[in-house]
Amino acid sequence: MATETALRTFTLSDAEGEAWSFPTGRPSLLCFVKEDCPTCDLSMPLIEAVHRAFGTAVDVWAVGQDTAGNAVLVERHGLTVPMLDDDALAVSYAYDLDTVPSVFLADGEGRVLRSFIGFGREDWRAMVTELGALTSIEAPAIAWEAYPESRPGCGSRSVEPGIAERLAAEAEGSPLRARRIDIGSDDDVHEFLDDQGLTDGLPVVPPTPERVLRMLGVTRRDAQEIVAVVPPNMAPVTVEKVAINAVMAGCKPEYLPVVLTAVEAMCSDEFNIHGVSATTMGATPLMFVNGPIRDRIGMNSKLGALGAGNRANASIGRAIRLVLRNVGGGRPGGTERSTLGNPGKFTLSFAEWEERAPWDPYHVEHGFQPEDSVVTLFAAVGGPTLVVDQTSRTARQIGGSIGMVMEATGHPRAHGAQEVVLVLCPEHLDTLQTAGWTKDELRARIQEVTARPLRELLADEESGAGVPRERFGPDGPTEEQLDRLIPKFADPASIHIVVAGSDAGKFSAVFQGWASGPRGSQVVSRKIEEA
Amino acid sequence: MSALRILDPTDERVPIRRELTPRPEHITGTVGLLDISKPRGNVLIDRLEELFHERLPNVEVRRYSKPTFTKPAPEDLRRKIAEECGFVIEALAD
Numbered sequence: 001m002a003t004e005t006a007l008r009t010f011t012l013s014d015a016e017g018e019a020w021s022f023p024t025g026r027p028s029l030l031c032f033v034k035e036d037c038p039t040c041d042l043s044m045p046l047i048e049a050v051h052r053a054f055g056t057a058v059d060v061w062a063v064g065q066d067t068a069g070n071a072v073l074v075e076r077h078g079l080t081v082p083m084l085d086d087d088a089l090a091v092s093y094a095y096d097l098d099t100v101p102s103v104f105l106a107d108g109e110g111r112v113l114r115s116f117i118g119f120g121r122e123d124w125r126a127m128v129t130e131l132g133a134l135t136s137i138e139a140p141a142i143a144w145e146a147y148p149e150s151r152p153g154c155g156s157r158s159v160e161p162g163i164a165e166r167l168a169a170e171a172e173g174s175p176l177r178a179r180r181i182d183i184g185s186d187d188d189v190h191e192f193l194d195d196q197g198l199t200d201g202l203p204v205v206p207p208t209p210e211r212v213l214r215m216l217g218v219t220r221r222d223a224q225e226i227v228a229v230v231p232p233n234m235a236p237v238t239v240e241k242v243a244i245n246a247v248m249a250g251c252k253p254e255y256l257p258v259v260l261t262a263v264e265a266m267c268s269d270e271f272n273i274h275g276v277s278a279t280t281m282g283a284t285p286l287m288f289v290n291g292p293i294r295d296r297i298g299m300n301s302k303l304g305a306l307g308a309g310n311r312a313n314a315s316i317g318r319a320i321r322l323v324l325r326n327v328g329g330g331r332p333g334g335t336e337r338s339t340l341g342n343p344g345k346f347t348l349s350f351a352e353w354e355e356r357a358p359w360d361p362y363h364v365e366h367g368f369q370p371e372d373s374v375v376t377l378f379a380a381v382g383g384p385t386l387v388v389d390q391t392s393r394t395a396r397q398i399g400g401s402i403g404m405v406m407e408a409t410g411h412p413r414a415h416g417a418q419e420v421v422l423v424l425c426p427e428h429l430d431t432l433q434t435a436g437w438t439k440d441e442l443r444a445r446i447q448e449v450t451a452r453p454l455r456e457l458l459a460d461e462e463s464g465a466g467v468p469r470e471r472f473g474p475d476g477p478t479e480e481q482l483d484r485l486i487p488k489f490a491d492p493a494s495i496h497i498v499v500a501g502s503d504a505g506k507f508s509a510v511f512q513g514w515a516s517g518p519r520g521s522q523v524v525s526r527k528i529e530e531a
Numbered sequence: 532m533s534a535l536r537i538l539d540p541t542d543e544r545v546p547i548r549r550e551l552t553p554r555p556e557h558i559t560g561t562v563g564l565l566d567i568s569k570p571r572g573n574v575l576i577d578r579l580e581e582l583f584h585e586r587l588p589n590v591e592v593r594r595y596s597k598p599t600f601t602k603p604a605p606e607d608l609r610r611k612i613a614e615e616c617g618f619v620i621e622a623l624a625d
Contacts, residue, residue: 180536180538183536183537244538279601322540515599515601519601
């Protein structure tokens with residue numbers, strides 16, 4: 001069967017290093033083989049016979065798929081036919097091979113005249129007949145009856161698991177544009193990555209092209225699309241670069257949509273990651289996820305939700321930190337100036353147990369649809385601070401305890417300054433539900449129990465922290481001002497309520513926020529478009 | 532032969548090295564005092580201004596402040612200071 005399809009050009013070397021380029025200007029017979037394939041073994045004597053018979057007029061080449069195996073085949077069959085080395089599998093991949101042997105007869109310009117895969121006695125007979133006609137050389141004597149009628153081939157090495165992704169990554173048209181770094185065989189890859197300052201201090205998964213390509217396989221977004229501009233270096237970050245850092249963090253490919261959206265949220269003006277990262281106060285993004293994607297990717301909202309042990313929770317939070325470090329250049333001692341640091345700077349992410357509560361989950365409360373998947377970022381400096389209350393039996397008491405613990409966030413005298421995330425555990429939630437409380441009723445109780453007269457919030461000899469007396473003029477505050485009650489939070493909406501944790505245990509947790517509002521960091525929720 | 536190929540996770544940019552402007556022997560013209568708006572930053576800036584008036588009465592001092600210490604100074608503010616001053620002192624606090 002003659003077609004006009006031209007085979008891809010290539011140049012390969014044989015074992016002696018001599019280069020062979022296709023097409024040659026003469027008819028060619030290309031036979032792709034590998035050593036550990038019985039059907040290839042069966043075919044080798046025919047390939048050799050055809051070379052000996054027609055070699056003066058036709059370039060008959062075996063193309064072997066691994067260097068060591070090629071040598072074995074040459075030895076075993078006493079081959080004189082050129083054995084080209086496609087150990088890198090670049091040609092096998094370019095030829096889209098599924099099976100070896102794959103045999104192609106091409107004319108001098110590389111157009112396919114005849115081809116087959118596996119072993120077929122009649123295929124080979126027809127091939128020999130055609131070669132005879134093409135060259136006017138007498139066909140060799142072959143004991144055809146000694147050959148079986150047919151044998152299926154074996155899988156080409158280029159489609160073996162792991163190898164296929166590598167080849168796709170290296171092929172022309174690959175979506176990857178990041179600089180390739182070759183790590184020498186004498187180097188330990190983990191030590192190399194750490195020496196280069198590319199880790200958060202813990203080992204990372206080496207971002208090989210195959211892994212990054214698998215990661216990119218889950219998104220429809222172009223690998224070179226700019227996701228965000230990452231402070232402090234204001235570096236544009238592409239989908240590819242996010243994927244690289246997500247691989248390093250240990251993410252599975254299906255986590256990537258969450259990571260991409262979280263990077264966008266982190267780099268928004270409202271979140272102000274520049275300040276969050278730079279502050280001596282030691283702030284870090286706390287991330288929680290709502291919506292169907294939580295379950296689909298196996299995020300943990302229940303026992304041990306805040307860590308450790310769940311891969312999705314751990315690696316998603318870590319991935320955005322690595323983007324900040326590696327792409328944005330935010331490194332401790334550089335623009336990151338945290339006095340003490342914060343263990344949350346490794347990772348801090350979890351999911352809400354939406355179904356456990358009778359009220360709307362966080363994202364629905366903030367205007368999203370229940371079926372939306374949403375990531376929310378909060379700049380946390382402290383927590384989880386536990387609300388240890390195993391004895392309260394009424395909603396009012398639990399609300400009181402939560403408020404009393406919140407009173408201490410930042411400083412007991414710091415009122416109206418911060419926001420908090422309350423991670424409400426199921427047992428405390430159940431106690432609140434004995435009175436059918438809504439989130440707003442809980443917030444109101446917190447404001448009630450934390451309200452203090454100004455006189456208790458003034459800086460004094462006991463502590464220099466607090467409201468400066470001078471703020472009220474040279475005479476200080478009036479009696480009326482001193483009696484005014486000031487709740488802990490300027491706005492009840494500053495209390496962000498999320499349900500998580502196991503069914504057992506009366507321990508909710510409070511995360512303390514960094515400087516809030518437009519002058520600091522605002523809580524940012526973004527819909528995960530690809531969820 | 533390389534053992535492993537990986538992809539560069541960084542932004543791959545080479546930062547431009549900038550030389551510091553040469554420091555003059557004497558302070559003349561206008562000095563900007565930039566308060567980053569952290570609590571008590573004004574205490575330091577006020578004292579600096581006093582010292583300038585005392586020791587360098589011929590130097591004009593102008594005060595500036597960032598809207599918030601949590602973010603880089605806005606572009607407009609940086610341009611204004613660059614246009615109006617030959618020198619700037621930026622004061623942290625805490």
